[in-house]
Every structure is written in C-alpha cells, then in structure tokens.
Amino acid sequence: MDQLDYTYDEIMADHPFAEPLVVQDLHCHGGYDEDGNYIPPRMLNRERAIKAWHEKLQSETNRPLLDCPDDMFADFYPNVAQTKYLLSEGIRQPLIDILTQIGTVEGFGAIIGQVQIPDLQKLFVEDVRGTATAHLGKGLFEAHARDEAGFEDISGHRDMWYAVRDIAFEYPECGDPMQMMMKQMQGGGGKGGEAMAGMASAVMPQNRIVPEISKQAEIMISRMTGLLLIERLAFQTFSWAKEVLGSSEDLAHPEDTTRIVDFICADEYPHVDYTQVALTEMQSRTFIGEDGQRIPGIDVIEPIWKNSMKGMFGFSGKRSTRRDMIISLLNQDLEGNRRKDEILRNFHDLETPDVMPEVHQEANLAAADRGMTY
Ligand SMILES: [Fe+2]
Ligand SMILES: [Fe+2]
Known part of the structure; x- marks a missing residue:
C-alpha cells in the first residue's frame, strides 16, 4: 500500500532542482530538472500523497469527486478576438488591468494559509488518519497559500x-493593483462590485450555513469550496490568457509569457486535486455536531458547496455582470477618443454569441438545489 501518512516537511518538500526558476530578476518557486523540464514547487511527495488518498477514498466509496458542471462558467469576456482587436487599435489598458486582476486574485489564495483548523479527528465519527483531510494542516493549506502568493x-x-x-x-505604468481592483468594482453601474461580492461570498459566507457544526469548521470548509471553484475558473482564464499572449502581434515576447502561464498552470493541478479529495472524504464521513449529534457528511458539504456555487456564478457564470464591468472600463479608457463609437461597435461585433444563456445556468443551479446530480 502506498504511504498515506506524511509529515508537514514531507508535504512541503521540493524536488532537488538542477536550476531555479528565475523570471526577469524574480526568483520564483519551482525549478528545472537536469533535462530542463519545469517541476512545480513542493511536489516531491505532495502529488503522490494526493494520489494515494484518492485511491484510498475510491476503495471506500463510489462517490465521484466533488465538482461543478463543466459549463458552470460563461466564456471569458472579452474573448480572444475582442482582446486582440483592442490591442490592434492600440488600446492596451483593459488587458493590462485584466492581467493585474488575475495576479491579484491569485494572491488572495493566501487566505487558505490563514484558516484556523479545528481538531479534525474530533469533527468526525470515523478515523481520519491517512486521508487528505488529516493533512490539511500538515502542509496542504500552507503549500497552496505559498504557491499562490509566494x-x-x-x-x-x-x-x-x-x-x-x-x-x-514592456513595463507599463499600472499603478496600485488594489486601486485597480476598486476601479473595477465600481465599474458597470455597480456590477463590478456585485461580481466581486459574489466571489467574496463564495469563499466567506456572511451567514451560518450549517449551524450544527462549529463555526471554525464551517469557515474552513467554505474557504475550501470557494477556492475549489476559483481554481476551476482559473483554468479557463489561463487558456484565454495564453491564446491572447501567444497570438497577438502587439504584445512582446510571446514565447516567454506563454511559458510562464504554462508553469503556473502546471502548479494548479494539486490545488484542485487535494481540495476535491478532502471535500469528498468529508462528504463520505459522519460529522459530530456541536451538541454531539451525528450529521451525514453530505448534509454538511452540500449546502456549503451550493452557497459557493451561487456566489461564483455571480462572479463569472453570468456573462452580463462581467460584460457590464468590462464595458464600463473600456468606456473610461476611450474617453476623448474620436473613434470611440466605431471602436466599440467593432468590439461588440466580435462578441461570442452566448451559447450558455443565463436561463440554462440558472436551471443548473436550481437542479443543484433540488439535490440532483450536477
Ligand atoms: Fe495559482
Ligand atoms: Fe491555485
């Protein structure tokens, strides 16, 4: 049987890199092996550990890993053609702002390292030794936080x-990233703020969802469900970014920038994997409530998961919310440009028809509410 128990240091351990990853003058995490292949950070044991816990889980239950529908999120807005069109017109600020936003949201991943972890064995009836759940505080959260925020x-x-x-x-003037986030939040007649509030509520719900369990446990689980959705959304964002960076004639060093995006992408897989395995383990176990009552794991995880899905749907499932936010930014950037109307018209003409109307999305969430598979 594969090893199921690891120390904190084992989970955090790096491969012995032949060469570190240096981008410009930044020393980044991860590194290269002897043959020049990139190896993500803290993966000496983490990847095989997650695989072993997943296999153990599969031997205990047929339950599929917790996941959102493939079509949970609308296509990235603005699409590749719209973004490249703006660049071809010399309008660079929206993409500069979007890339800043992606980096800033990645940095928010650091919150997982701040989560107070309850005594996990006291939370469940069953033995949790040798599971992903038991290792959340033994390196999994900390490795995740460091991967995102450094x-x-x-x-x-x-x-x-x-x-x-x-x-x-080529080193644009971009100001303070937090101020840029504020600008986006205030854009679109408040739609930007609505979108951001949705994402925040996915990770940090305002009200108790399962009051039978301790508040500390509920906070920990909601951070995990919210971050799992942010991670899933990230893959879609990354493929959009890679295509724009790699195929626009108006951007510098496409080979360098797309390679960095590939490295980031490679680092993300363990985040999705451990979160899914741990949450599915919890679904399959029995919680011990504050008053000692027994609660099936599914009755704890499902409501918290649905709350996160609703919040993230507001952030990126609804095309209209993000669209209003971006168009408001674009209007600000085009202020005083005598070709403003023409550029906006051309930009709108390139919009992808919404293959996933909001009604379909709403139906998806409603189905989830009725406890159907999703
Ligand atoms: Fe990341
Ligand atoms: Fe991540």
Whole structure:
C-alpha cells in the first residue's frame, strides 16, 4: 500500500532542482530538472500523497469527486478576438488591468494559509488518519497559500502574473493593483462590485450555513469550496490568457509569457486535486455536531458547496455582470477618443454569441438545489 501518512516537511518538500526558476530578476518557486523540464514547487511527495488518498477514498466509496458542471462558467469576456482587436487599435489598458486582476486574485489564495483548523479527528465519527483531510494542516493549506502568493523572497503566482503583464507590455505604468481592483468594482453601474461580492461570498459566507457544526469548521470548509471553484475558473482564464499572449502581434515576447502561464498552470493541478479529495472524504464521513449529534457528511458539504456555487456564478457564470464591468472600463479608457463609437461597435461585433444563456445556468443551479446530480 502506498504511504498515506506524511509529515508537514514531507508535504512541503521540493524536488532537488538542477536550476531555479528565475523570471526577469524574480526568483520564483519551482525549478528545472537536469533535462530542463519545469517541476512545480513542493511536489516531491505532495502529488503522490494526493494520489494515494484518492485511491484510498475510491476503495471506500463510489462517490465521484466533488465538482461543478463543466459549463458552470460563461466564456471569458472579452474573448480572444475582442482582446486582440483592442490591442490592434492600440488600446492596451483593459488587458493590462485584466492581467493585474488575475495576479491579484491569485494572491488572495493566501487566505487558505490563514484558516484556523479545528481538531479534525474530533469533527468526525470515523478515523481520519491517512486521508487528505488529516493533512490539511500538515502542509496542504500552507503549500497552496505559498504557491499562490509566494513566500519570503520566493515569488508565487501573483508576482508571476504581474511579470507576464510587464514582459508582454514592456513595463507599463499600472499603478496600485488594489486601486485597480476598486476601479473595477465600481465599474458597470455597480456590477463590478456585485461580481466581486459574489466571489467574496463564495469563499466567506456572511451567514451560518450549517449551524450544527462549529463555526471554525464551517469557515474552513467554505474557504475550501470557494477556492475549489476559483481554481476551476482559473483554468479557463489561463487558456484565454495564453491564446491572447501567444497570438497577438502587439504584445512582446510571446514565447516567454506563454511559458510562464504554462508553469503556473502546471502548479494548479494539486490545488484542485487535494481540495476535491478532502471535500469528498468529508462528504463520505459522519460529522459530530456541536451538541454531539451525528450529521451525514453530505448534509454538511452540500449546502456549503451550493452557497459557493451561487456566489461564483455571480462572479463569472453570468456573462452580463462581467460584460457590464468590462464595458464600463473600456468606456473610461476611450474617453476623448474620436473613434470611440466605431471602436466599440467593432468590439461588440466580435462578441461570442452566448451559447450558455443565463436561463440554462440558472436551471443548473436550481437542479443543484433540488439535490440532483450536477
Ligand atoms: Fe495559482
Ligand atoms: Fe491555485
């Protein structure tokens, strides 16, 4: 049987890299092996550990891993053609802002490292030894947080995205990323704020959802369900970014920038994997409530998961919310441009028809509410 118990240091351990990953003058996490292949950070044992816990889970239950529908999120807006069109017109600020936003949202992943972890064995009737759940506080959360936000003088995804932006746009003036986020939040007649509030509520619900379990446990689980959805959305964002960066004649160093996006992408898989395995383990076990009552795991995880799905649907499932936010930014950027109307018309003409109307999405969520498979 594969090893199921790991120490914190084992989960955090790096491969012995032949060469570190340096982007511009940033020392980033991960590195290269002898043959020059990229190896993600903290993967000496983490990947095989997650695989072993997954196999153990599969031997215990037929339950599929917790996941959202493939079509949960609308296509990225603006699409590749719209983005490249703006660049061809010399309108660069919206893409600079979007890349800054991607980096900043990646940095928010650091919150997983701040989560207070309850005594996990006391939370369940069943033995949790040798599971992903038992290792959340033994490196899994901390490795995830460091992958996203970096640690000490080693950069993680946030800075790697800022580097992608700086290389592609040759060090643009972009100001304070937090101010840029505020600008986006206030855009679109409040739609930007609505979208951001949705994402925040996916990770940090305002009200108790399953009051029978401890607040600390509920907070931990909701951080995990929210981040799992953010991770799923990230893959879609990354493929859009890669296509834009790699195929626009108006951006510099496409080979360098797309390679960094590939590295970031490679680092993301364990985040999705451990979160799915741990949440599915919890679904399959029995919680012990605050008053000692027994609660089937499914009755704890499902409501928290649905709450996160609703929040994230507001952030990126609804095409209209993000669209209003981006168009408002674009209007600001085009202020005073005498070709404004023509550029906006051309931009709208390139919009992908919404193959996933909101009614379909709403139906998906409603189905989830009725406890159907999703
Ligand atoms: Fe990331
Ligand atoms: Fe991630």
